[in-house]
Amino acid sequence: MSRQKPPIAEISHVYKSYRRGDQIVPVLEDITFSIEEGEFLALMGPSGSGKSTLLNLIAGIDRADSGTIMIGGLDITTLSETELASWRALNVGFIFQFYNLIPVLTAFENVELPLLLTGLSRKERADHVLMTLSLVNLLDRMDHYPSQLSGGQQQRVAIARAVVTDPTILVADEPTGDLDRVSAQEVLGLMERLNQELQKTVIMVTHDPRAASKARLVRNLEKGILT
Amino acid sequence: MLFFKLIIKNTFRHGMRTILTIMGLVIALIAFGLLRTVIKAWYSGVEASSSTRLITRNAISLIFPLPLSYKDKIKSVEGVTAVSYGNWFGGIYIDQKHFFANFAVDPKSYLKLYPEYVVDPAQKEAFLKDRRGFLAGRQLADKYGWKLGDTVTLKGTIYPGDWDFVLRAIYKGREPSTDEMQFIFHWNYVNEYLKGVHSSRADQVGFYMEGIERPDMAAQVAAKIDALFKNSLAETLTETEKAFQLSFINMTETILAVIQAVSFIVIAIIMAVAANTMAMTVRERIGEYAIMKTLGMGAFRIGALIFGESLTICAIGCGLGIALTYPAARVFAHAVGSIFPSFDVDPRLFIFYAAASFLVGVVAAIVPTWRAVRVPIAEGLRRIG
Ligand SMILES: Nc1ncnc2c1ncn2[C@@H]1O[C@H](COP(=O)(O)OP(=O)(O)O)[C@@H](O)[C@H]1O
Ligand SMILES: [Mg+2]
Numbered sequence: 001m002s003r004q005k006p007p008i009a010e011i012s013h014v015y016k017s018y019r020r021g022d023q024i025v026p027v028l029e030d031i032t033f034s035i036e037e038g039e040f041l042a043l044m045g046p047s048g049s050g051k052s053t054l055l056n057l058i059a060g061i062d063r064a065d066s067g068t069i070m071i072g073g074l075d076i077t078t079l080s081e082t083e084l085a086s087w088r089a090l091n092v093g094f095i096f097q098f099y100n101l102i103p104v105l106t107a108f109e110n111v112e113l114p115l116l117l118t119g120l121s122r123k124e125r126a127d128h129v130l131m132t133l134s135l136v137n138l139l140d141r142m143d144h145y146p147s148q149l150s151g152g153q154q155q156r157v158a159i160a161r162a163v164v165t166d167p168t169i170l171v172a173d174e175p176t177g178d179l180d181r182v183s184a185q186e187v188l189g190l191m192e193r194l195n196q197e198l199q200k201t202v203i204m205v206t207h208d209p210r211a212a213s214k215a216r217l218v219r220n221l222e223k224g225i226l227t
Numbered sequence: 228m229l230f231f232k233l234i235i236k237n238t239f240r241h242g243m244r245t246i247l248t249i250m251g252l253v254i255a256l257i258a259f260g261l262l263r264t265v266i267k268a269w270y271s272g273v274e275a276s277s278s279t280r281l282i283t284r285n286a287i288s289l290i291f292p293l294p295l296s297y298k299d300k301i302k303s304v305e306g307v308t309a310v311s312y313g314n315w316f317g318g319i320y321i322d323q324k325h326f327f328a329n330f331a332v333d334p335k336s337y338l339k340l341y342p343e344y345v346v347d348p349a350q351k352e353a354f355l356k357d358r359r360g361f362l363a364g365r366q367l368a369d370k371y372g373w374k375l376g377d378t379v380t381l382k383g384t385i386y387p388g389d390w391d392f393v394l395r396a397i398y399k400g401r402e403p404s405t406d407e408m409q410f411i412f413h414w415n416y417v418n419e420y421l422k423g424v425h426s427s428r429a430d431q432v433g434f435y436m437e438g439i440e441r442p443d444m445a446a447q448v449a450a451k452i453d454a455l456f457k458n459s460l461a462e463t464l465t466e467t468e469k470a471f472q473l474s475f476i477n478m479t480e481t482i483l484a485v486i487q488a489v490s491f492i493v494i495a496i497i498m499a500v501a502a503n504t505m506a507m508t509v510r511e512r513i514g515e516y517a518i519m520k521t522l523g524m525g526a527f528r529i530g531a532l533i534f535g536e537s538l539t540i541c542a543i544g545c546g547l548g549i550a551l552t553y554p555a556a557r558v559f560a561h562a563v564g565s566i567f568p569s570f571d572v573d574p575r576l577f578i579f580y581a582a583a584s585f586l587v588g589v590v591a592a593i594v595p596t597w598r599a600v601r602v603p604i605a606e607g608l609r610r611i612g
Contacts, residue, residue, distance in 0.1 A: 053605075061521055061604040082525055089523025096608070100518045104236035109229055114522040116229060161522075 006073070007034035008168065008201050009058060014067030016053055027053050031067070031226050033219070037168075040195040040202045042215035049221045051205040052173050058203060059092050059171045060084045072168065089117045093162030093200075095172035095191075099154040101146040107133065107157045108142040114165050132160040136190060152183025159190055163200070170194060172204040176211050188214045230528075234535035241508070245540060248504040252544030252587065253551060255497035256580050260552045260572065261559050262490040263579075266483055268570050278442040280340065281449055282471040283435040286462040292431035293461050300455055306448040307437050311336035313414060314433035318381030318390060320371075327367055329381060329410035331417045334362070340438050343401040344409075350375065350396035358416050360395035364407035368397050381410075386417055436468075494583050501591035505537050509595035516599045517607025526600040533599060534592040541588035548584075549577050 016028040027050040035041055043051050056062035057069060060076050068075050072091065079087060101110045108129055115125045133139050136156040146154050155175060162170055172191065176184035192214050194200045204215060212218050220227045239245055283301065285291040295312070302310045313332035320327065334355055338344065346354070346362065353375075354360045363373060373379060377394045392412050400407045414432075421429040439448050449465035456463045509516070516529050552572055560570040 056605045059521075061608075085520065085523045085525045088521065094521050096518075100514070100608075102233070102515055102518070104240060105229075105233065109232070112229055113519070117523050 005037055008037040008039070008072055009035040009203075010068075010070040011058065012068050012070075014054075014057060014069065015065045016050070016057065016062075017065055028057075028064075029225060033226055035201065035203065037201055038195070038199050040192070040214070040216045041204065042212040042218045043203065043205045043221055044207055044209075044212055044218055045221035047207065049223060051221050054221065055171050055173055055203060055205050059094065059169070060088050086117075089114065089165065091167050091169060093165065093167040093170045095155070095158050095162050095170065095175045097174040097177040099146070099151070099158045099178075101154055101157055101161070103146050106143050106145055107138060107149065107160075110146070110157055111160045111164050114161060118165065128164055129160075132164045133157075135163070136160045150183065151179050152186055155179060155183070155187050156190065159187070159194075163194060163198070168201060170200045170202045172202065174206055174208075175204065176206065176208055184208075184211065230531070231535075234532060234539060237508075237512075237532065238536050238539045244504060244507070248501055248540055249544045249547065251500045252497050252541060252584065253547045255493045256544065256548030256583065257552055257555045258493050259490045259583070260548070260576050260580070261556060262486050262493075263576055264556060264559075264570060264572055266486055267573060269483065278445065278467055278469060279439055280468040281437040281439060281445060281452070281465050282468055283437065283452055283463045283465040284433070284471075286453075286464040289434075291461070292433055293435065293463060295430040295432050297432070297435065297456065297461075297463070301435055301437060301452055304448060304451050304455065306439050306444045306451070308440055309336060309340050309438035311340045311436045312432040312434065313337065313436070314385075314417065314431075316381070316386065316412075316417070317384045318386075318410075319384060320379070320381055325371075327408050327410055328406075329412070331414040332411055333414050334411070337411070337436070338362075340436055343405045344398040345401050346396050346398045354395035357393060357395050358413050358419075359391065359393050361392040361410060361412040362396045362398055363394055363411075364409045365397055365399050366407035367410060368394065370408075386420070390416075437465075494587070498587045498590050501537065501540065501587050502594065504540070505533065505591045505595045506598075508536070509533060509599050513599060513602055513607045514610045517602065517604045517610075520604050521608070529599050530592075530596045533596045534589065537592035537595075538585070538588035541584040541591075545580050545584035548580050552576070552580075 011034065012032045014028055014031040015026070017024050017026040019025070031054065043054065045051050053062065057064050058071070060071075060079070064077055067077070069077050074087070076084065076087060101107075102113065105113065111129045111132055112125055115128060118125075120128065130139065130142075133142050136159055138153060138156055138160065141149060141153060141157075146157070149157065159175075170191070175191070176187055179187060188211055191202055191204065195202045202215075204211065206212055283293070283297075285293055292314075298310055298312060301307060311333050313330045316329045316331050318329050319325075338346065338351065344362075344364075354362050361379070367373075371379075373394050375394055375397070379392050379394060381390045381392065382388075383390055392410075398407070398409075418429055437448070437452070439445060445467050449467075452465045453463050516532075519529060519532075556570065556572045
């Protein structure tokens with residue numbers, strides 16, 4: 001009998017509000033839930049319900065007003081900006097709706113970018129990049145600039161960039177929101193493989209039911225409350 | 228190196244904007260360089276002056292003369308080895324633009340007092356003999372293509388009429404700083420004319436020049452000369468040649484102060500231009516910096532990207548500025564004619580170029596970096612798409 005592994009993420013009593021002028025707009029209220037290691041979670045909900053905000057808190061690119069966010073046993077709300085930056089570099093891979101590649105860098109260089117923060121040699125970096133680009137099946141496009149790639153191809157480069165450092169968690173904010181159906185299927189298939197074959201924990205925000213159907217667990221956020 | 232490649236690529240992303248900024252910097256540096264060179268040229272007359280020569284002039288003002296009769300009294304002062312005298316003639320050649328200094332002097336004593344004017348003995352002889360003869364600096368003669376024996380006409384301002392002079396001798400400067408743009412002729416030529424038409428203005432001297440034994444005697448000898456004429460109709464003011472040159476310059480001190488101020492304002496303006504370029508650039512890329520921060524890049528790396536870009540622009544501007552300053556100075560010197568005895572670009576100027584460019588690069592990057600670093604990632608990301 002194997003002991004149950006602790007959850008990779010434990011979010012407890014998280015509140016988050018934004019200031020708009022002199023008005024305080026509450027976005028998240030008393031969010032408490034956990035995510036198992038190796039999970040593929042889809043966060044759904046209407047636009048403006050706070051999905052991106054919650055995802056950003058978990059990924060350590062925004063700060064909660066109160067509450068704790070334990071990731072892999074570490075409460076990331078206690079980290080300084082610098083510590084948080086290093087923590088992100090090691091533990092989180094990001095995939096965005098608009099791919100967000102650096103336009104003046106080639107596909108290869110975009111994927112190499114996060115590796116600059118590691119101690120890897122040039123040769124090791126190149127090996128990692130090539131391996132990851134072959135994973136997303138874009139080796140033949142590695143010298144192309146983002147503007148020379150289709151939306152789906154750009155998103156696959158972005159996925160390669162997200163996983164090249166071998167993070168434990170992948171966060172994706174509407175990764176198929178800007179893609180046609182075929183490209184969206186490709187991207188989702190890729191994320192499914194990353195989850196199943198490489199055991200990445202995937203947290204994906206989406207309001208596309210087809211995307212959510214790939215996930216193993218779907219949670220709904222409505223008006224700042226998780227259901 | 229990917230990081231440097233990113234800096235270079237970012238620099239030329241908005242080619243036109245970058246080129247215009249670089250051009251602005253180049254123009255500002257050259258403007259600064261030329262203004263500095265003007266100031267230096269202005270002072271070069273002082274550097275060339277001797278400290279074993281004194282100048283005596285009317286105590287009230289340079290524009291009032293002294294009687295010729297002072298000559299022998301000055302000569303008798305202890306420590307004075309030679310005395311010469313002269314008048315500022317102020318003649319115009321062709322028009323105002325062709326400015327050069329022209330003096331009526333007692334030629335024999337003058338040349339003895341100014342050994343830095345090197346003249347061929349035969350030419351010197353010819354000059355001393357011809358009452359209408361004149362001595363010209365080599366640069367001046369070259370500039371107008373005057374040959375020995377040529378007649379040159381100056382239009383008198385202080386002494387009306389057209390005055391014809393015959394070129395009898397050309398001097399070379401002994402030092403690089405020696406002014407080779409002088410036009411020197413016989414005091415007697417003017418004085419004899421005055422005797423005929425304005426006898427009241429005859430036998431008047433604009434200034435005396437004295438040679439003294441040793442530089443350290445200057446103050447003492449000057450005081451003795453001035454004491455001689457104390458309470459006379461025309462009191463004198465005697466000072467070293469250097470001080471005399473400086474008092475000339477003092478008249479234009481305000482102009483120099485303005486030029487000085489302008490040269491620094493030019494640098495301040497380009498600082499604003501570069502800062503604006505960097506601010507625009509960084510504002511457009513706030514989203515990209517947010518991505519990089521998401522990937523784990525800290526303030527140091529974001530700052531290095533922005534400072535790197537700013538300094539790259541300024542380094543290119545500095546390089547082009549240095550390369551173009553010499554040709555610009557040549558064009559400038561040609562355009563202003565011969566106002567300055569020497570118009571040489573001081574290579575030390577380029578140290579300032581480098582320092583100024585570096586400063587501009589750093590200052591331009593500070594605020595944009597601060598903004599890029601401070602913007603919360605989540606907010607930066609929202610600006611994309
Ligand atoms: N930086 C911010 N400043 C002010 N309001 C914000 C900011 N980010 C998000 N919001 C507001 O918070 C709410 C939730 O936003 P978000 O998390 O992006 O929703 P979703 O991703 O579910 O569409 C929205 O009303 C949005 O306008
Ligand atoms: Mg969203």
